[in-house]
Amino acid sequence: MKSIIDINMMNNKVWIWVAWFSLVFSMAQAQILNPAKWQYKVSKEQVKINETVEIVFQVILDEGWHLYGNIQNYDMGPMPTEFSFETQPKYKIVGTVKPVGAKSEFDTVFDVTVNYFEGKATFSQTVKILDSNPIIKGTYEYQVCHMTQGKCILLSDDFEIKIKTTP
Structure with missing residues (x-):
């Protein structure tokens, strides 16, 4: 049971990092003026x-x-x-x-x-x-x-x- 909780917590951390990098990348793209x-x-x-x-x-x-x-x-x-x-x-x-x-x-x-x-x-x-x-x-x-x-x-x-x- 403990290993399933650890895996779920790791998955949540990975998704948080992916979401954060996606947000930063989209904000950087929005800053480019053309x-x-x-x-x-x-x-x-x-x-x-x-x-x-x-x-x-x-x-x-x-x-x-x-x-x-x-x-x-x-x-x-x-x-x-x-x-x-x-x-x-x-x-x-x-x-x-x-x-x-x-x-x-x-x-x-x-x-x-x-x-x-x-x-x-x-x-x-x-x-x-x-x-x-x-x-x-x-x-x-x-x-x-x-x-x-x-x-x-x-x-x-x-x-x-x-x-x-x-x-």
Whole structure:
């Protein structure tokens, strides 16, 4: 009888520890903020070799959050959005990433004029297709700040865009 009670007590302790670790893990997950949801689209569903396409990155921002544009005119300030594309022989990046519809305003926190987006952000990149079915890979890094809560977050993510070519 005593061994059954000892086993039940051990099982209860194990379950208490499992529950505690689960609670801590779920609380840690809840603390991760991601106020910017990224997606992309390609200007053409199918493209021929030697044609160009526009890759359009769209970002939906949670209410109250700003995303800083990739083109800034300061040395010290919030981190501009940066795009890096993997170099591959199947495509060529043409020009630079263009922000679409960024606002400009003097920021008293950083003491500089910043280009930023609120609500949503759009960036466009021209790509020339040099070979069949390229996969365009890269990374974007960015900073978002909440204008009333004073929170700023640096984030990054990888992207992979498959382009279908036609003969």
